[in-house]
Amino acid sequence: DQQVKQNSPSLSVQEGRISILNCDYTNSMFDYFLWYKKYPAEGPTFLISISSIKDKNEDGRFTVFLNKSAKHLSLHIVPSQPGDSAVYFCAAMGGAGSYQLTFGKGTKLSVIP
Amino acid sequence: NAGVTQTPKFRVLKTGQSMTLLCAQDMNHEYMYWYRQDPGMGLRLIHYSVGEGTTAKGEVPDGYNVSRLKKQNFLLGLESAAPSQTSVYFCASSYGASFRDEQFFGPGTRLTVL
Numbered sequence: 001d002q003q004v005k006q007n008s009p010s011l012s013v014q015e016g017r018i019s020i021l022n023c024d025y026t027n028s029m030f031d032y033f034l035w036y037k038k039y040p041a042e043g044p045t046f047l048i049s050i051s052s053i054k055d056k057n058e059d060g061r062f063t064v065f066l067n068k069s070a071k072h073l074s075l076h077i078v079p080s081q082p083g084d085s086a087v088y089f090c091a092a093m094g095g096a097g098s099y100q101l102t103f104g105k106g107t108k109l110s111v112i113p
Numbered sequence: 114n115a116g117v118t119q120t121p122k123f124r125v126l127k128t129g130q131s132m133t134l135l136c137a138q139d140m141n142h143e144y145m146y147w148y149r150q151d152p153g154m155g156l157r158l159i160h161y162s163v164g165e166g167t168t169a170k171g172e173v174p175d176g177y178n179v180s181r182l183k184k185q186n187f188l189l190g191l192e193s194a195a196p197s198q199t200s201v202y203f204c205a206s207s208y209g210a211s212f213r214d215e216q217f218f219g220p221g222t223r224l225t226v227l
């Protein structure tokens with residue numbers, strides 16, 4: 001059973017507009033959430049994270065929102081740029097002593113110039 | 114600073130053959146990880162190591178063995194390859210195990226088992 005779900009395999013957005021990538025989780029023991037970005041033929045790179053004690057974390061154009069009661073998080077990219085075109089993975093870790101990352105399937109974002 | 118490097122980048126094996134994937138990091142990280150990514154799937158943890166000489170099983174360890182004889186290297190072995198092991202393999206490393214310790218990933222090894 002998938003514990004981290006990214007239900008949209010792909011998303012297309014016009015340059016300059018907002019991109020919103022969604023992620024749902026089922027394991028209530030998760031207490032830390034991360035977003036990774038992956039370009040073709042490269043390994044994933046860390047983008048932004050959020051602890052379960054917060055509901056928002058911002059880093060430049062990237063903001064992650066966490067709704068703990070709904071077990072839902074989202075990544076907002078504003079404004080979207082063509083260089084943001086990549087696969088975005090949502091990941092979670094949690095539980096005392098558990099530092100293993102559980103990844104979603106990823107969402108492929110295409111930013112159209 | 115090369116970061117995390119993986120050797121080889123591509124490999125084709127026949128069923129039953131064996132091979133070893135090498136991961137090296139130059140960041141003096143204690144923790145190292147092996148993941149696999151299948152089409153349309155997220156990364157899944159195969160094995161990990163919390164320090165030199167230690168290894169532990171992840172989510173999908175069957176059919177793989179690992180060794181961490183030196184702090185900077187983490188080897189992933191397939192003793193008898195099967196088509197189900199066709200995948201892209203990623204190695205990662207981190208300084209520690211808390212949520213503050215970013216995992217740095219290598220570029221991946223694309224393995225095909227015929």
